[in-house]
Amino acid sequence: MNMDPFRTLVRTEGVRLYRDLPWRRTRDPYEIWLSEVMLQQTQVARVETRWAEWLDRFPSVFALAEAGTAEVLAAWQGMGYNRRALALKAAAEEVVRTYDGVFPTGVKELTALPGIGPATAQGIRSFAFDLPGVYLETNVRTVLLHHLFPDVPSVPDKELVPLVRATCPDGGACVLESGSGAGDAHGLMGGSADGGARDGASGPVRCDARGGRGGVGRVPARDGVSSGVRGEARGEVNPFATPQDAQDTPRAWYYAMLDYGAYLKKTVPNPSRRAKAYTRQSRFEGSRRQKRAEIVRQLLDAQMHGEGRDLASLVTSLNALEQAAGRSAVERDLVSSILEDLAREGFCREQGGVWRIA
Secondary structure (H helix, E strand, O other): OOOHHHHHHHHHHHHHHOOOOHHHHOOOHHHHHHHHHHOOOOOHHHHHHHHHHHHHHOOOHHHHHHOOHHHHHHHHOOOOOHHHHHHHHHHHHHHHHHHOOOOOOOHHHHHOOOOOOHHHHHHHHHHHHOOOOOOOOHHHHHHHHHHHOOOOOOEOHHHHHHHHHHHOEOOOOOEEOOOOOOOOHHHOOOOOOOOOOHHHOOOOEEEOOOOOEOOOOOOOEEOOEEOOOOHHHHOOOOOOEOOOOOOOOHHHHHHHHHHHHHHHHHHOOOHHHHEOOOOOOOOOOOOHHHHHHHHHHHHHHHHHOOOOEEHHHHHHHHHHHHHHOOOOOOOHHHHHHHHHHHHHOOOEEEEOOEEEEO
16 A cells, blocks of 8 residues: 555644644653653643643652652642652653663663653654654544544454554664754754753754764664664665655654644544554542542642541541542441552552552
8 A cells, every 4th residue: 555645644634733742852861751640631731731840840850860759749640640740750660770861762661661662752752752663542543543444343452453563764874963853844853942952951962864863872673673783784664654755754644644634633533443453441439549549649638737647537638528528438348458569569558557559
């Protein structure tokens, strides 16, 4: 199948619909990773504010690795799924410990970090390093389903993955110096709006012919396979698309897919609902997740005053909230079970009958 007409359409729509978001003005993998995690369950407008606030508080992967658990959880409040905050901190610690604070570029190494799945890993690879690969998330699914699977229900990801790979342009050589990104339309060549990295991030980033950072002693991977030798040199068929021009990079391509997909979801019945992977988020209010989040919030509030909470007081305060919302009282055993889960996951600890953030 000739995918060039489809690729041309997406690229044209990507330029028309381009969103100048702050994490698109950087190549810092820490900042891009943070945006990828925040965007998983939160609206873009809210992430714009919280992303900047987080970076003011934890400006580097080193700062996040060194921060206390309570400080990290407090900074994450209101973003949902508190375990993601713990995973961010754990992954930051691993990047500092294993890679001296320099993010790896291979899929295998990235997905080995806590909380980083294949899509997040490829987001880092594409947007920080311009490396090709399979970045399959809801907006990308939307574009593929709308154009290539019209009216087809329950499309599995295994049918989408080859198309994602085949339409992503192959990465090439790149040399980014301060100012190299300035002047190209919407920053689609990957530079920041002012031509530099955000808030003192690393300056020049030289990429060798394999598309990876030079001088860090790590050869980037293509879908987890060492890219020291191009597939063509081994006599294999290149699994990625041939770039149409110099602006046709993995970073620019996936920005176009994201922006066009977001537009389609607002203008046509959401095509991503026809993906087999689509699931409607379960109700939050009154759920166990809601009670977990409230317990973490109360423990954080107590910690700010140098205190902890015992089981009885947590049951009492949760019951007050539930009854105010017109719901049934919470059983003591349920609160105890949630606390045990939170302790096992590293959120809190119990000592002498008093619970505190770990």
